[in-house]
Amino acid sequence: MTTHENEHAALLAEAELFIEQCYSELDLTEKETRSRIGEIALEIERTGTYTHTFDELRHGARMAWRNSNRCIGRLPWDSLHVLDRRDADSEEEIAQALLDHLDFATNGGRIRPTITILKPESGNSPGARVWNEQLIRYAGYETPNGGRIGDPVSLEFTRLCEKMGWRGKRSDFDVLPLVIQLDGGAPKWFELPADKVLEVDIRHPELAGFDELRLKWYAVPAVSGMRLEIGGIRYGGAPFNGWYMGTEIGARNFADENRYNLLPAVADLMGLDRGRRSSLWQDRALVELNVAVLESYRAAGVSMVDHHTAAAQFETFEKREREAGRDVTGNWAWLIPPMSPATTHVFHKRYDNTIVKPNFFYAKKPYAGLLTGFEDGTRAESGTNGAAAEKETGAPVGVCPVTGASGGMASASDLPPSAPRAESESKRGCPFH
Numbered sequence: 479m480t481t482h483e484n485e486h487a488a489l490l491a492e493a494e495l496f497i498e499q500c501y502s503e504l505d506l507t508e509k510e511t512r513s514r515i516g517e518i519a520l521e522i523e524r525t526g527t528y529t530h531t532f533d534e535l536r537h538g539a540r541m542a543w544r545n546s547n548r549c550i551g552r553l554p555w556d557s558l559h560v561l562d563r564r565d566a567d568s569e570e571e572i573a574q575a576l577l578d579h580l581d582f583a584t585n586g587g588r589i590r591p592t593i594t595i596l597k598p599e600s601g602n603s604p605g606a607r608v609w610n611e612q613l614i615r616y617a618g619y620e621t622p623n624g625g626r627i628g629d630p631v632s633l634e635f636t637r638l639c640e641k642m643g644w645r646g647k648r649s650d651f652d653v654l655p656l657v658i659q660l661d662g663g664a665p666k667w668f669e670l671p672a673d674k675v676l677e678v679d680i681r682h683p684e685l686a687g688f689d690e691l692r693l694k695w696y697a698v699p700a701v702s703g704m705r706l707e708i709g710g711i712r713y714g715g716a717p718f719n720g721w722y723m724g725t726e727i728g729a730r731n732f733a734d735e736n737r738y739n740l741l742p743a744v745a746d747l748m749g750l751d752r753g754r755r756s757s758l759w760q761d762r763a764l765v766e767l768n769v770a771v772l773e774s775y776r777a778a779g780v781s782m783v784d785h786h787t788a789a790a791q792f793e794t795f796e797k798r799e800r801e802a803g804r805d806v807t808g809n810w811a812w813l814i815p816p817m818s819p820a821t822t823h824v825f826h827k828r829y830d831n832t833i834v835k836p837n838f839f840y841a842k843k844p845y846a847g848l849l850t851g852f853e854d855g856t857r858a859e860s861g862t863n864g865a866a867a868e869k870e871t872g873a874p875v876g877v878c879p880v881t882g883a884s885g886g887m888a889s890a891s892d893l894p895p896s897a898p899r900a901e902s903e904s905k906r907g908c909p910f911h
């Protein structure tokens with residue numbers, strides 16, 4: 479067989495597996511299944527690829543969420559809203575599709591789990607790519623004297639945006655522009671209008687001085703840096719969102735030393751003794767920070783789940799899947815919340831971390847190595863071949879719309895519950911990264 483024939487056979491095999499499972503879950507007949515597979519076989523032979531029907535796309539995306547091992551928020555997988563924008567054929571149209579996504583998903587605060595599916599890869603073309611890790615994220619800057627402004631997780635991407643001509647205000651909460659690339663062409667950036675970005679001011683119901691920290695966070699976590707794979711078709715642009723679990727913000731984004739690093743400031747407001755670790759100042763500050771996050775989203779009428787409720791919902795998900803005759807796969811190190819994990823049932827169980835498709839996968843950052851190019855005087859346009867950059871980073875990891883993740887570290891994924899926890903970013907992304 480030629481390479482082409484091999485590729486076609488491999489694609490058809492993946493398509494067949496998917497169509498069989500999808501059609502059986504959708505209660506379609508054996509005859510419909512066979513006839514669709516025949517049709518796909520012909521299309522692959524003729525064109526080298528095939529096109530999902532809307533029903534296949536919708537159910538495939540929902541299955542991908544259901545299979546996201548890191549996501550504790552999978553219970554509503556079957557109600558994921560699927561916006562089919564495979565037709566968007568310019569960077570401008572894609573930008574508009576992403577703004578539409580934010581409008582639809584934000585829904586005035588009653589967040590709707592939503593995925594927008596853009597043009598897939600086909601042949602040598604990488605299709606649509608969104609370079610942002612999330613549609614909404616805050617910029618991060620290093621000051622000349624070694625200080626930091628904003629979210630350090632975005633340092634590299636922020637530098638890239640500025641090299642492309644965007645200029646941030648240098649506040650701690652500058653919303654980054656969208657960076658979109660189509661078919662391996664030059665990426666284009668688009669400012670995100672403020673009216674598309676719902677934000678919540680974070681206040682504490684009692685703690686004096688807390689509000690002067692002037693904290694806020696955005697409402698909709700929309701992971702855009704992952705590839706969706708359904709039946710052998712790779713959608714490199716498929717941003718998806720759920721709603722936040724409070725700890726993602728309160729116990730990670732605000733608390734991690736390499737993020738906003740706010741525990742010392744909160745502990746000081748509380749008058750705690752930071753001279754001794756055994757005063758548990760970190761733990762006590764963490765609780766109040768998380769109370770502030772949950773109470774603020776509640777007061778603002780923006781969907782958010784606390785980690786106890788999320789775990790209880792996950793238990794319901796596990797039960798329903800058992801009843802449907804399916805195995806639940808999961809990644810323990812990501813499923814347990816980063817605060818009081820042993821108060822949830824998840825902590826006391828083991829999960830099988832097998833990767834089942836359809837699923838979401840990390841792709842290498844499309845701009846990896848590009849900044850060096852810029853510094854050499856290379857322009858964005860010339861260094862930006864999506865196809866060349868799209869090499870896998872290693873083991874695929876599922877993530878969920880409700881707990882998607884960005885940043886592709888999977889190192890803690892195989893730890894048994896009793897093993898010492900790997901530090902830092904390695905652990906969370908999705909639900910909680």
Ligand code: ARG
Pocket residue numbers: 551612699700701719720721722723726727731878879880881882883884907908909910911
């Ligand atoms: N953990 C990421 C963040 O804090 C968001 C990942 C997706 N989370 C979600 N609940 N869907 O921004």
